[in-house]
Amino acid sequence: MYFIGELEGSSPDLKISLYKWNAKFFVKFETADLEQVYKISEMDVSEAEVRAMVTEEFIQKIIQRFKEMYEDLGELMGDY
Structure with a gap:
């Protein structure tokens, strides 16, 4: 996979990268x-x-989806 670069919108909390492959x-x-x-x-x-x-x-929208993913993971981890 070839790294092209980091995209605008990246921050300390969210890294956005562009790659090229296949x-x-x-x-x-x-x-x-x-x-x-x-x-x-x-x-x-x-x-x-x-x-x-x-x-x-x-x-x-990506950030909202991450929040949902963290909630899902938290629910799963609560089962253990």
Whole structure:
């Protein structure tokens, strides 16, 4: 997997990275404990278009999804 770079919107709490591998772009969103990865075919978009897709509105949806993931994990961990 080839690291292209960190995307705008990254912060100490959320790292956003762009990778390329096997004719796909990988947009990886990471917190300290979890990650979300979106795979997008190079046949459908350019690197510039992928970068443009990562808007503040999309990042807010990602953050909400992370909150839900942490809640799910907390519920699972409470069972042990």
